[in-house]
Amino acid sequence: MSDSETTTTVPGPAGAGAVRAAEHQRAKNSERGPVLPTAVPWRAVIVFLVIALGGAWLVELPVWLSGEGLASPWFGPLTLAMMFTPTIAALVVVFWVHRAPSVPRWLGLWPLRPAGRTWLFIALGAVGFTVIPFAALLLGDAMGLIRLDLSGVSGVAAALAASGGQGADAATVVTITLLMLPIVTLVNCGATFGEELGWRGWLLPALRPLGTWAALLASGVIWGVWHAPVVLLGYNYGRTDVLGVLCMVVFCVLVGTVIGWLRLRSASVWPAVIAHAALNTAGSQFLIFVDASDLPADPWGSMLGWPGWILFAVIIVLLAVTGQFRKQPQPGLTLAESRA
Template sequence: MTAEPDSRTGVDDAVSAEPAATAAPSPAPDTAVRWPAVIAFVLLACGLAWAVALPLWLGEGLRSPFAGLVLPAMMLTPAAAALVVVFAFRVPARGRARFLGLWPLRPAGRFVLFLALALVVPVLVVVATALLAGALGLVRLDLVGFSGYAAQLAASVPAGSALPPVALLVALQFVALPMGAVVNSVLALGEELGWRGWLQTALLPLGTWPALLLTGVVWGLWHAPVILLGYNFARPDVVGVLLMVGGCVAWGVLFGWLRLRSASLWPAVLAHGSLNAVGGIVFVLVAAGTTPDLGLVGPLGVASWAVLAVVVGVIVLIRQFRPGALAAPRTPAVTPTEGEPR
């Protein structure tokens, strides 16, 4: 969807002080989806994901010694697919950094604000998900003694080893989250360059909501090679894939909004890194002897969908999805050739 540019979008509107007859024209954004490029991107991203995950399928699955290399490598496949279609299909033909959201990083105040939101909101959503699941009886929590986390620590060290107070260790887990988010953002960029950078932007002519939802569906299906091995939900079947699609659609709306509202890819990258960093926090909060069902109470589980629905609902109610608030990517003005007025 193309929004009318205004001071809130942070998108430069190439305006010339010269008369209209001599000014270089500013081309309009694409008004139709370039479906051949979109189909090529989806097939390439998913095909590369299956190819990268093949050693796990031919070996011991997620217990394979190669899993620690395969999973991070798989996160780079959407970026590889995006780069191929950018240069092979020339979508876009120019203004590629702006199209992908890599540049410019302005206005600075808004950019920093959305980076802060990207860092904090996923942590709040995941913690709220655990609290909601506990309130609904989907999982037993211990928010005082953190007995489940204490049991994990005791099992990881030799018997009789002295450990710091578990409450201090829990606090350190939360203190370390910003650094964890930044570290995880390095690999998250590989995904976000493809999903929110290229695919969502390419689908925007369909409208904001169709672009957000379709991008989330593709993102979820892309995970199939590892979900069908039991990754995330321990459900190596179609139910696991559907849970992943639901989680990716829910989070994809939030990440996509960050991308559009900030006119930059980087808040979505940091939000993805923050989600990956806080994803295991439910295991810190559960009571001893409890094995949480991540399909229900995990960061991508059903309870998280409800929390994210509330978050997105608030964003809608405060009119942050209105066209004037969203910065639609634009291609830059044509550079005049030599001898033409600038």
């Protein structure tokens, strides 16, 4: 038997015509954003977690059994496949465990109205999350955690020399890499959609009745723990112990709070998808500015470490003090009704 979502009725003046008008206005308002549940569907949450977390370990199992770790030829393809376990979990719960009145609105897929607001937050996510990884590098350099070479890009020159690319110009390679960032970000949206439809599309709204901050914190912790199958192989932090997972949890709570704000504020999952893609794209290219003498670079000098943690914490504080976390649909209401 599926969980059911309580629908909040909007009282109107007496009279059949007035009632029909109120219902029509409510239907029109409902297109402005997803209706959040009035209570956490705990059974659906548990099923979601079992599928998403268990699925991640199941997908990466061949890598663990190979004994090759990150060097396994299966690591890349299976890690890409792992990114779709949250979406599989979300689809299972919305269609077979907890069917929402409108699945597209719950997941933030549709409608994209008001279009201006949606596109504004998509642009904000794309630009902001492209800039943050590079800003974290500058902060890391200022903190003495990493050494950059912005003029000579010696790290790229050394990589070209090691690969036999004698005729290639390091500055040209860097320029092309930067120009390609928007295109690569759009390509990466396919993979980040696999995560975001689960984390911010379904799980965050499901936990929203706990309160905004509790939902953001809980979903961020879960997102961080989900990375354990790859983090424990030495991915991201170069550690194969629980400390690496704890570091990833901190990172995911901070990043997830900002991405979650985009999701709640826009009432759409698409800004979260593109923000996540931009972060992955720019974050994977940070080595182009690292000095050759500082390679391999310490992740603690990048967005994964203190510089990134500090920047995201500052952004969260700014959003909080300006009241941005309050501008979102309330449980049982649409965004338009929440503002009324």
